[in-house]
Amino acid sequence: xxxxxxxxxxxxxxxxxxxxxxxxxxxxxxxxxxxxxxxxxxxxxxxxxxxxxxxxxxxxxxxxxxxxxxxxxxxxxxxxxxxxxxxxxxxxxxxxxxxxxxxxxxxxxxxxxxxxxxxxxxxxxxxxxxxxxxxxxxxxxxxxxxxxxxxxxxxxxxxxxxxxxxxxxxxxxxxxxxxxxxxxxxxxxxxxxxxxxxxxxxxxxxxxxxxxxxxxxxxxxxxxxxxxxxxxxxxxxxxxxxxxxxxxxxxxxxxxxxxxxxxxxxxxxxxxxxxxxxx
Numbered sequence: 001x002x003x004x005x006x007x008x009x010x011x012x013x014x015x016x017x018x019x020x021x022x023x024x025x026x027x028x029x030x031x032x033x034x035x036x037x038x039x040x041x042x043x044x045x046x047x048x049x050x051x052x053x054x055x056x057x058x059x060x061x062x063x064x065x066x067x068x069x070x071x072x073x074x075x076x077x078x079x080x081x082x083x084x085x086x087x088x089x090x091x092x093x094x095x096x097x098x099x100x101x102x103x104x105x106x107x108x109x110x111x112x113x114x115x116x117x118x119x120x121x122x123x124x125x126x127x128x129x130x131x132x133x134x135x136x137x138x139x140x141x142x143x144x145x146x147x148x149x150x151x152x153x154x155x156x157x158x159x160x161x162x163x164x165x166x167x168x169x170x171x172x173x174x175x176x177x178x179x180x181x182x183x184x185x186x187x188x189x190x191x192x193x194x195x196x197x198x199x200x201x202x203x204x205x206x207x208x209x210x211x212x213x214x215x216x217x218x219x220x221x222x223x224x225x226x227x228x229x230x231x232x233x234x235x236x237x238x239x240x241x242x243x244x245x246x247x248x249x250x251x252x253x254x255x256x257x258x259x260x261x262x263x264x265x266x267x268x269x270x271x272x273x274x275x276x277x278x279x
Contacts, residue, residue, distance in 0.1 A: 006155050006202045012166040013159045013173070015204045022204050024144045024172045026101050026120055029064055031144075031174050032206030036271045036278050037235035039065040039103055039208070040260060042242075043250040044072050044080065045087035053242040055094040057257035062264045062279060065121070066091070066100040067237060071107045072249060073127050080248040088118040095120075103146055103237075109137040116143050126151045126178055126213075129161050139168025146237075148176045148210070151189065155198055162205060175199060175207040176237060177228075179214030188216020188253070191224050196231040208235035212253045218244070221255055222263045229270050238263070 007014045015021070024031040031037050040063040045051050055066050070087030072080065083090070091102045101120035106112050107128060115122060121144045128134055129150035138145045145165055149158045162173050177196060179189025191214030199207045209228030211221045225236045241247045241254035255263065264278070271278045 010159050010163050013162045013203050013205055024174050032234050034276055036229055036276050037064045039067045040238045040240045041067040043239050044069045044248055045083055045090050046248050048090055051090050051094050055098050058240050059098040059100055061261040066102045070104050092118050109133050112137045116141050121146050135164040136168050139165040139170045144172035146174045146176055148178045151181050173205050175205050176210055178210035189214050193227050193231050196233045200232050206234040209233045210237040212239035216253045226270055
């Protein structure tokens with residue numbers, strides 16, 4: 001496979017000799033640098049108590065960024081859709097207490113200004129990877145963008161969507177491999193670990209993995225996180241919930257706080273083994 005086969009026609013997201021690899025700054029953190037950046041927290045912001053307890057736990061365990069959904073796209077309209085702006089306010093409060101920057105999803109161009117006022121990273125979810133008006137709008141935002149791979153998207157299509165953001169002037173794009181649909185009927189998705197070294201070969205953008213959505217199974221999150229780091233990922237997006245058995249969204253794929261602490265301990269020597277660090 002040549003880089004031309006994957007990136008033909010793509011101008012800004014490709015690796016080239018004229019520009020160094022992109023390093024996305026989030027406060028004092030750098031995604032794409034020497035540190036493996038771990039983003040952790042609940043899939044959905046449910047209550048003040050739930051978010052704050054989880055935020056304190058992931059902070060203590062060594063997470064760098066707090067994740068949590070205020071707006072949630074769901075398969076059925078009857079499922080919990082998130083708290084909206086109230087959820088953003090709770091995330092902001094958690095950031096004030098813990099010092100962790102936050103990443104949260106934005107679902108429509110009309111919401112970008114609101115979400116950008118609260119968050120540190122704008123997340124584009126898998127269902128919106130090819131929402132081109134949204135991509136163009138976040139391309140004009142002043143915050144970094146975390147672009148998840150579409151559930152059935154090729155590498156070329158994924159990079160093409162990153163190109164939409166970059167072409168609007170926002171250079172700070174982080175790619176997220178979150179699993180693709182396949183014939184596998186055991187896991188929720190198939191986490192494409194090979195996407196990590198492919199992106200490293202053909203693109204200058206940093207890439208992280210999402211083993212929670214990539215597998216949908218709690219017991220698989222830790223090994224697939226480690227696999228992603230071993231393959232060269234710049235970080236991981238991990239779902240953690242203080243009480244996953246009663247979570248309103250994706251409890252089955254959310255680590256308990258003690259499981260997350262154990263994972264962070266296992267990642268430290270692995271990060272060193274691939275020439276990076278965890279803290």
